[in-house]
Amino acid sequence: xxxxxxxxxxxxxxxxxxxxxxxxxxxxxxxxxxxxxxxxxxxxxxxxxxxxxxxxxxxxxxxxxxxxxxxxxxxxxxxxxxxxxxxxxxxxxxxxxxxxxxxxxxxxxxxxxxxxxxxxxxxxxxxxxxxxxxxxxxxxxxxxxxxxxxxxxxxxxxxxxxxxxxxxxxxxxxxxxxxxxxxxxxxxxxxxxxxxxxx
Amino acid sequence: xxxxxxxxxxxxxxxxxxxxxxxxxxxxxxxxxxxxxxxxxxxxxxxxxxxxxxxxxxxxxxxxxxxxxxxxxxxxxxxxxxxxxxxxxxxxxxxxxxxxxxxxxxxxxxxxxxxxxxxxxxxxxxxxxxxxxxxxxxxxxxxxxxxxxxxxxxxxxxxxxxxxxxxxxxxxxxxxxxxxxxxxxxxxxxxxxxxxxxx
Numbered sequence: 243x244x245x246x247x248x249x250x251x252x253x254x255x256x257x258x259x260x261x262x263x264x265x266x267x268x269x270x271x272x273x274x275x276x277x278x279x280x281x282x283x284x285x286x287x288x289x290x291x292x293x294x295x296x297x298x299x300x301x302x303x304x305x306x307x308x309x310x311x312x313x314x315x316x317x318x319x320x321x322x323x324x325x326x327x328x329x330x331x332x333x334x335x336x337x338x339x340x341x342x343x344x345x346x347x348x349x350x351x352x353x354x355x356x357x358x359x360x361x362x363x364x365x366x367x368x369x370x371x372x373x374x375x376x377x378x379x380x381x382x383x384x385x386x387x388x389x390x391x392x393x394x395x396x397x398x399x400x401x402x403x404x405x406x407x408x409x410x411x412x413x414x415x416x417x418x419x420x421x422x423x424x425x426x427x428x429x430x431x432x433x434x435x436x437x438x439x440x441x
Numbered sequence: 442x443x444x445x446x447x448x449x450x451x452x453x454x455x456x457x458x459x460x461x462x463x464x465x466x467x468x469x470x471x472x473x474x475x476x477x478x479x480x481x482x483x484x485x486x487x488x489x490x491x492x493x494x495x496x497x498x499x500x501x502x503x504x505x506x507x508x509x510x511x512x513x514x515x516x517x518x519x520x521x522x523x524x525x526x527x528x529x530x531x532x533x534x535x536x537x538x539x540x541x542x543x544x545x546x547x548x549x550x551x552x553x554x555x556x557x558x559x560x561x562x563x564x565x566x567x568x569x570x571x572x573x574x575x576x577x578x579x580x581x582x583x584x585x586x587x588x589x590x591x592x593x594x595x596x597x598x599x600x601x602x603x604x605x606x607x608x609x610x611x612x613x614x615x616x617x618x619x620x621x622x623x624x625x626x627x628x629x630x631x632x633x634x635x636x637x638x639x640x
Binding site for chain 2 (some may be wrong): 245246247248249250252255257259260261262263267268271272273274275276278280282283284285286287288289290291292293294296297304307308313331332335338339392400
């Protein structure tokens, strides 16, 4: 037996699928939609369909784009000798925010995970190998997340690239800036010691 | 200059309109929608339009319903001699959750608020007066929120009803159950003392 009438219940259920939305928030959101003018509710509904319809993967690097090739790959000023390999388009955005890196990207679309049934062939690894085959690319920076799956994927890609004479590197591990030694977990601390640099 | 591509930015903007959703959450939600299968994104979009289209106000009490008359008004077992007046349909749901009250409701659709430009004629007060005019209703419980506007509205309605010989009452004020005297504000505490009951 539901507390709310059917259409509200159904809409709240949709909001509950979103990250960080519990039952109460979902209901509040559903009511907020009902409070919107007809026109605005229509725009909301359309924005969902439109995003889903128009966002596709860049045919070169697998990044999200609304065209055929993404903005980074189109940019003539980018250094085409370096490719940074990430799991997800969101990682591209995070790295772009830093305004430090000027190379290209390659979005894997996930990580190798036997438990979740993700095999190397489910990722864009083949595409990456084709990209590096013409000799333009000198270095591949592997920036998968520091998780077991991320590490495995990094290792896997690095093993495929090394026979091709391409330099592969991995993002540095360590204490985050502004972090506190006291609260850093042991693995991170261990990596920070291993990766220490001369001053 | 936006960090995200247009369709994602537009969708995130829509999510930002919802209560409790900031910029970061909105973007996470937009990406979550992109991760949904085509089919599910369509259902999401449809649920918004459908809720907006099918939810209307009960022609008797002003409560939200997907039919012509709401479930409470349709229910034959309800005590038709008592009407509880609330601001909003959400208040009906809150009161129904208690499973104590067995009368009918009347949803005002807001409160009198000169500042926000809401006059008595913008509310369903006329409808309430027509409902109580046939003599079936013996008591009207005014359950507007304990805010300045809620109080004003309660007072206004009570003044209209008293010449008709209908008993009007107001929900009790006091310390919430499980609350702490130490943290109760002075107005609430004052009302709790005023409304004290013999044991």
